[in-house]
Amino acid sequence: MAVAATTETGARPARAGRRLSAPAWAGTVPFLAYVAVFLLWPTGIVVVDSLKNPNGSWAFANITKLGDPLVRGYFIGSFKLCVLSSVIGAVLGAILAYAIASGNPDGVVRRLYLAGSGVLAQTGGVTLAFAFLVLIGPVGLLFHASWFYSFPWGITVIYAYFQIPLMVLVFLPAIDGVKVQWREASENLGASAWQYWRYVGGPLLMPAFLGGTLLLFANALSAFATIAAWENQIAYIVPQQISTALSSEVGLSNVNVADLLAFGMIILVAIVMTGYALLQRRAARWLR
Amino acid sequence: MAAVTSVGETPAPAAASRPRGMHASRKRRLNAFRYVVFTLFGLFFLLPMLAMLRFSLEGAKLGTWSGAAWKQIASYQGEGVPPLISSIEITLELAVITSVVTLVLLVPTMIWVRLRVQWLARTMEFLSLLPLTIPAIVLVVGLGPIYNRIQHYSLSSLMLFWIYVILALPYAYRSLSAGLSAIDVPTLSEAARSLGASWFTVMVRVIVPNMRQAILNALLLTCSLVLGEFTIAFLLLYNNLSVELYSISRNTPNAGVIFSTSTAALAFAFVLLLILSYAGRARRGRR
Numbered sequence: 001m002a003v004a005a006t007t008e009t010g011a012r013p014a015r016a017g018r019r020l021s022a023p024a025w026a027g028t029v030p031f032l033a034y035v036a037v038f039l040l041w042p043t044g045i046v047v048v049d050s051l052k053n054p055n056g057s058w059a060f061a062n063i064t065k066l067g068d069p070l071v072r073g074y075f076i077g078s079f080k081l082c083v084l085s086s087v088i089g090a091v092l093g094a095i096l097a098y099a100i101a102s103g104n105p106d107g108v109v110r111r112l113y114l115a116g117s118g119v120l121a122q123t124g125g126v127t128l129a130f131a132f133l134v135l136i137g138p139v140g141l142l143f144h145a146s147w148f149y150s151f152p153w154g155i156t157v158i159y160a161y162f163q164i165p166l167m168v169l170v171f172l173p174a175i176d177g178v179k180v181q182w183r184e185a186s187e188n189l190g191a192s193a194w195q196y197w198r199y200v201g202g203p204l205l206m207p208a209f210l211g212g213t214l215l216l217f218a219n220a221l222s223a224f225a226t227i228a229a230w231e232n233q234i235a236y237i238v239p240q241q242i243s244t245a246l247s248s249e250v251g252l253s254n255v256n257v258a259d260l261l262a263f264g265m266i267i268l269v270a271i272v273m274t275g276y277a278l279l280q281r282r283a284a285r286w287l288r
Numbered sequence: 289m290a291a292v293t294s295v296g297e298t299p300a301p302a303a304a305s306r307p308r309g310m311h312a313s314r315k316r317r318l319n320a321f322r323y324v325v326f327t328l329f330g331l332f333f334l335l336p337m338l339a340m341l342r343f344s345l346e347g348a349k350l351g352t353w354s355g356a357a358w359k360q361i362a363s364y365q366g367e368g369v370p371p372l373i374s375s376i377e378i379t380l381e382l383a384v385i386t387s388v389v390t391l392v393l394l395v396p397t398m399i400w401v402r403l404r405v406q407w408l409a410r411t412m413e414f415l416s417l418l419p420l421t422i423p424a425i426v427l428v429v430g431l432g433p434i435y436n437r438i439q440h441y442s443l444s445s446l447m448l449f450w451i452y453v454i455l456a457l458p459y460a461y462r463s464l465s466a467g468l469s470a471i472d473v474p475t476l477s478e479a480a481r482s483l484g485a486s487w488f489t490v491m492v493r494v495i496v497p498n499m500r501q502a503i504l505n506a507l508l509l510t511c512s513l514v515l516g517e518f519t520i521a522f523l524l525l526y527n528n529l530s531v532e533l534y535s536i537s538r539n540t541p542n543a544g545v546i547f548s549t550s551t552a553a554l555a556f557a558f559v560l561l562l563i564l565s566y567a568g569r570a571r572r573g574r575r
Contacts, residue, residue: 024404028412031397035415038454042430043422049430092329099325102318109326115561116333118512119554125516126530127550130537131336134343134547141339161336164329193314222423225518229534239425239519246429246523262426273421 043266049256050263062256066264075264078221078237081152085159086216092160093167093216094209100168101175114172117165129229132158151236155227162226163216170215174208174283211279218272221265238265337554344548357544361552364545366536372545375532378445379515382528386452387510390460391503393453398464399491402473416461419454424519427451435524445526452514459513460506467502471495501567508564512557529553 053059065071100110136145136157148154178201186196224239235241238261245257347354364372394416401408419427431451438447473495480490496503518530529549537546 024400025408027400028397028405028408031393031412032415034393034453035418035457038434038451039415039418039422039427039457042427042434045430045433046426096325096329099322103322111562111566113326115558115564118509118561118564119557120333122509122512122516122557125518126534126537127340127516127554128336130533130546130550131340135336135339141342142335161333164332218420222425224423224425225516225522225530228518228522229537232538239423242425242429243523246432258429262429265423265426266421269421269423269426 046259046262046266050259052256054256062260065260071261071264074235074238074241074261075268077151078239081155081159081237082217082220084152084156085163085220086213088156089160089163089216089220090167090171090209090213093164093212094171094205096164097168097171097175101172101178105176113168117168120165121162121169125225126229128158128161128226132161133230149231151231151234155230155236158226158230159220159223162223163220166219167212167216170212171208174205174212178204207279208283211276211283214272214276214279218269218276221269221272337551340547340551344544344551346544357548358552360545361549364536366532366543367539369532369535369539370527372532372536372549375527375529376549378527379529381446382449382452383511383514385446385449386456386514387507389449390453390456390510391506394457394460394464394506395496395503396491398461398468399473399495402468403477403490413461413465417458420458424455424517425523427454428520428523431520431524445521445528448517448521448524448526448528451520452517455517455520456510456513459509463505463509464499464502467499467505470502471498504567505564508560512560515553515557 051058051060051062053062066075096113100113103110132148134140135142137148138144140148145154182200182204183196186200191199222239224243227237227240228243235244242258242261242265245261344357345353345355346357348356360372361376362373366372397412401412435447438450476494476498477490480494481487485494516530517528518534520526521528521531522534533546533549536543
């Protein structure tokens with residue numbers, strides 16, 4: 001029995017074994033089937049339905065509806081919020097990541113901030129809106145910010161709460177990859193701190209920084225829970241409008257509104273994530 | 289440490305004093321910068337939590353203290369929503385089911401791909417990371433017809449796990465993939481196979497024990513993701529903890545129980561991640 005098993009896996013008899021049993025790739029079928037049903041199929045439904053009328057006939061002209069002033073308004077709102085929150089989150093997150101990286105790599109501060117970042121980057125949920133509501137909202141303990149319910153500034157502050165930690169998580173490896181020797185080398189050549197950051201450190205970290213910013217952008221684009229708990233009357237951004245459209249088909253006639261908006265988001269996120277992947281590859285050159 | 293080495297390596301002793309002075313002053317400035325940054329960010333991250341904690345301990349009259357909101361977690365029953373405690377149970381069960389299914393789906397497939405079907409590796413990576421590109425809010429639009437069919441068989445909120453596995457896929461994949469890259473899978477499996485082990489034994493008794501840390505990682509990330517999920521449950525009209533908190537806050541704004549439950553959930557997630565970071569250190573220390 002054992003002998004048979006070993007010969008079966010030997011170099012040549014393997015072909016004979018393969019003919020009897022399933023091919024090796026059959027082992028991946030459960031995974032592929034699962035992904036096909038719960039990821040590819042729903043995405044396919046979104047794409048196909050966005051190109052159809054509610055009665056089921058094809059309507060490729062729907063795509064032009066993405067330029068409709070109403071629809072464009074939501075995308076502009078999303079864009080404003082994403083740009084603001086990702087730029088603020090990226091800059092502040094990079095500063096924090098630098099402060100963390102320059103400390104003891106096994107220290108308590110680093111451990112606390114990393115574990116905290118892991119939680120906070122994920123927890124962009126409804127609880128976050130509650131937390132800021134009781135801090136600076138109308139019933140706030142710290143102060144009552146008049147801009148708490150203003151778009152995009154009020155919500156940007158709340159978004160920063162999960163954007164900064166995410167930036168820390170993605171940017172820290174890049175900063176950790178910066179070698180002390182580079183700084184020493186530039187100092188030995190007489191460079192000032194400014195010159196070091198301008199000509200050595202900055203350019204090295206730039207791809208990782210831009211890549212992180214793009215990731216934050218995509219993250220803010222798809223966030224929905226926080227803004228839903230923050231304001232549920234007025235729709236400012238695309239996800240809110242998708243939610244409204246799903247519960248009541250109003251707005252543009254003859255178009256599957258939710259599908260169309262979702263399709264628009266897929267296009268936008270795909271562009272952003274492609275940029276992220278390219279920048280990440282560029283940044284990885286220095287991280288070996 | 290590297291700075292010390294470089295100073296030690298400087299050949300001329302006279303030249304050594306200048307860099308050392310420069311390093312010392314830079315170190316002072318750097319430390320000052322670090323303390324300022326940590327304090328400011330610490331305040332930004334802690335204050336909302338503390339405000340929430342304070343609100344959860346608010347008594348009937350403003351400014352008084354009371355633990356009522358915390359006791360309410362077990363008994364709270366909002367208008368037109370299921371009891372709070374049942375949503376908490378559902379969410380915890382979902383976290384367990386989702387992480388188990390994710391691991392069962394991913395771990396054997398990833399090992400198998402690495403061992404036998406290398407040519408599928410890129411496809412698998414692409415598919416696993418794809419949910420990062422397709423936001424939950426987009427996915428939910430296409431899920432309608434699929435969940436219609438599922439609701440044919442079961443109406444339970446636990447059915448959300450089917451789609452939560454997809455949401456967790458990128459995070460679980462990344463940590464598992466890091467764990468797999470750290471060990472020499474082909475050599476381990478060849479050694480085990482030549483000693484007569486079946487493929488099942490190779491996976492369960494040889495490779496999986498070697499990537500325990502990565503599996504724990506994937507498990508905790510999946511849990512923390514499920515604990516806070518809102519979008520899909522809300523739009524598919526299911527009930528989980530986040531949805532419940534949302535509806536309570538709509539019906540009775542500033543109900544103390546929202547803040548006590550939120551604080552508890554966040555603390556729970558934080559403890560999970562802290563366990564993770566310490567488990568990671570213990571592992572490194574043993575090596």
